[in-house]
Amino acid sequence: MEQPSGTVARLLITCPDQPGIISAVSTFLYHHNANITDLDQHSTENRPGTFFLRLEFQTPGLDCSLEALESNFRSRVASKYDMDWTLTFAHEKKRMAVLVSRHDHALMELLWRVQRGDLSAEIPMVISNHDDLRAEVERFGIEFHHVPVDAQNKDAAFERMLELMDGKVDVIVLARYMQILPPAFVSRHPGRIINIHHSFLPAFVGANPYQQAWDRGVKLIGATSHYVTDDLDQGPIIEQNVQRVSHRHSAQELKALGQDVERSVLLRAVRWHLEDRIIIDGNKTVVFVK
Amino acid sequence: MEQPSGTVARLLITCPDQPGIISAVSTFLYHHNANITDLDQHSTENRPGTFFLRLEFQTPGLDCSLEALESNFRSRVASKYDMDWTLTFAHEKKRMAVLVSRHDHALMELLWRVQRGDLSAEIPMVISNHDDLRAEVERFGIEFHHVPVDAQNKDAAFERMLELMDGKVDVIVLARYMQILPPAFVSRHPGRIINIHHSFLPAFVGANPYQQAWDRGVKLIGATSHYVTDDLDQGPIIEQNVQRVSHRHSAQELKALGQDVERSVLLRAVRWHLEDRIIIDGNKTVVFVK
């Protein structure tokens, strides 16, 4: 059910599984006159299990302020069930910084989607370790920061990037950013850095995955979007897709075909993050897809 | 969350949308100590909207009999919200009759899946207007009835089939059954007859869709599974899929490729029906896919 986005709230919940959670949450919202329009639930199989819930509700009829709703939920429901939870409002667009190196395909897709309103976000800045894409970015009216990174200045460079983004971003997207993020950087934005890896993970980790794929003679190439953790290429996978190739394609052509997959896979992952459809569950994701 | 199937109940609900339904249903189940393990919900966009719900719950801890639960739900919840609803138990396998003409591919897939426990159903009988597939069917230990149909005996033939199935079947699958069902037959099993049509509906209705597809030079062929209504090829679509083809394929080859699509599309539709994942909404379906 589509609603005016200004009136949509989203609740994401993770907690130990036990009977009565849905009843407690839905009854709480009903009593505050919040109309649930979408509800998706998942519980893990292990015992004791973990319970995951995403729901969307309408706020116009609320019998209290959003703040009061949040405060009441915390005290009356969340604490009782030991919940990790977030409550967001669709009208508060997330602020998304994009980090990029030289390949523009994934970046352009994001800028273009945001510009035409296809992706509900604000882009306060693009940061790159190269200056090549400045004009492309600035013509969208978006700030571009060139922060070179080399072996000598690596810590300082990432410190500089953290300063640039300080208090200004809710999510960071690596749109083919070819530097490895230091732990100090990652720990400042836990669960909020999305990367696109140019292979079907866990196949072909490391450098030059398209050449590796060509050397191995695979019949499908792929791309993987995942949250960044300190373990390179090992973070929770959000989305993957593949593209059929054949013996006729050179390694260079795999790269070109793969860029289209990267572009669409990253777009889906970013969209789901922006719409609060993803809960991180250890090294996996629960994705409540429409 | 997978559970011993003997303890799983499924509730399908359709009713006019209004606030509080999820709260009412989930609280009812909680109070009877039924643990919800899966919940999926949908509301239509139009106003007043229609509310659809599927939920699975565990029955071992119930504080009453299944019959009492059903009776209580009717009087305390369903009537209040004007619900159309069904409550089923996974351990009660649906009885599925299969109607077929001469093509065996879809039939064999169903028999094979049921035999190996991949599909939770019983097959009390297969009925065909030809005798060709008798041996194939009987070697699975399944009754085979040959009921010829021609212009002269059509009404009598379908009356005979209704008698054969009377009280013995919960769902009828047309696995490439090439006779048009008369209204009197369809009306006896409303929303319980599943057909596989050998084209990507609504393209290529009528006879010989693969030849039509070849003549038109399409680049994808498809198959459609739908519930049967009195409007030929117009019933609610359950599932569709396609297969890429090229100028190199003859009409005959389209037919062979298409049979693989038919087989897998029908299997998915039947599986969803058996798992109570489908609600018919006018001429459409709501399918709560895993």
Add this chain to the structure above:
Amino acid sequence: MEQPSGTVARLLITCPDQPGIISAVSTFLYHHNANITDLDQHSTENRPGTFFLRLEFQTPGLDCSLEALESNFRSRVASKYDMDWTLTFAHEKKRMAVLVSRHDHALMELLWRVQRGDLSAEIPMVISNHDDLRAEVERFGIEFHHVPVDAQNKDAAFERMLELMDGKVDVIVLARYMQILPPAFVSRHPGRIINIHHSFLPAFVGANPYQQAWDRGVKLIGATSHYVTDDLDQGPIIEQNVQRVSHRHSAQELKALGQDVERSVLLRAVRWHLEDRIIIDGNKTVVFVK
């Protein structure tokens, strides 16, 4: 096998099938020291059949000029086998006019691909019946012509468009151009006008196919790229693809999802045309895909 594009020639042949054609063509090229790097062949099943051939060859070692090669081929091979044929050189980029109305998604993809060298074409102009997309187009440094079309001026408008393109374009792409082309326009560019239709033809011809698809409750939506003929939506299909949808998607969401399919399907069709991979065979296409 990838080659410097400056040295690649492509030969497309259609002729009545008979033994010896491949031998004749390949021997001719060999004797002129042209090295065949790719060859793809197809013959129709009917009798007498039609023979289709696409081959790529290298020109650096040629023992004569390109003009002499062409002239010799005509007199010594093509006339003997009654061939329809075209010989093109990859370094001569095709000039592509794009016609568009208000939707920018397909247009932007084409402009962006040409700009970054992903698509080997020149775009001498974009023509629209609205002025909305002028800025978008002009920032790529491409001429934009606004040619309004209404019931009164239709003939004159299309005449004006023909004049604008006269002698300047090799192929015309309708990137969601929402006016029906008059026969006088189509006949001036036979087999050189590519359209993207926003449905999986032949399903949902006519207006508002996404609404039609939503009304029918299909589980896959699609897009179709085809050459334009005087029969609306009936021209030879070049490429099609689909996207899975569900009961959760509104007609408006089908439209948004469909635009991504339109974009990628049109891109493939245009790419294949530009690379001389398509031969029109009556109301079908032979597409020699890599």
Add this chain to the structure above:
Amino acid sequence: MEQPSGTVARLLITCPDQPGIISAVSTFLYHHNANITDLDQHSTENRPGTFFLRLEFQTPGLDCSLEALESNFRSRVASKYDMDWTLTFAHEKKRMAVLVSRHDHALMELLWRVQRGDLSAEIPMVISNHDDLRAEVERFGIEFHHVPVDAQNKDAAFERMLELMDGKVDVIVLARYMQILPPAFVSRHPGRIINIHHSFLPAFVGANPYQQAWDRGVKLIGATSHYVTDDLDQGPIIEQNVQRVSHRHSAQELKALGQDVERSVLLRAVRWHLEDRIIIDGNKTVVFVK
């Protein structure tokens, strides 16, 4: 172009690339009155390159015996270009042994396809290290050999299997055969053993790939068919495909979904081998797909 299979011959050629090969081959066939109905060609990019060719031709009009044709081709064409080549006739069905352990899904698909004429092969025997599937196999009228394999008797067991197949099989299909073949076995059937691996190689080599995939939280699972070499899971890949999964699927469900992918991927690989569409190129395959 479909032809009566009794009259179709297929020529597969691998040789060092040089100008004139297609001319030489096609002219040779033309002079013997063999009509080429399908030709597909590929050359590798490296220098000096390798040339691969598959062609189908009609034999009814031949001016000599098949033996003479073969002998003439060897002396007049193949030796000049230093060709590896095979000439096969579609009416000579390949004899295919199937090795299987306990999972029946891939085996049943092959038996069923051969029985109904969908797959052009003879199956002289099925060999298993378990006796479980004997009845399933024998009801197709096919010999079943139970050859147990354990750590003690491994060499003897595979020796026994070689004896059983000696002179009776052209290709060996491992339809989920869970024993590692010893080098002495592999070397007796080079390029003639096809395996289905239950993961998207090179991801998840080794044991229990579905559990590995579940642990890693991938969003697509896959299967890979490849020729067996002495390097476990490293042989030339023939075909791969994937299936979308989500957080809702248990490891056990990944396995069930994966079996459908295994079944269809193996079927395609086997079909292509039987139709002489595959040339092994080092550790890769060239697959001339229809």
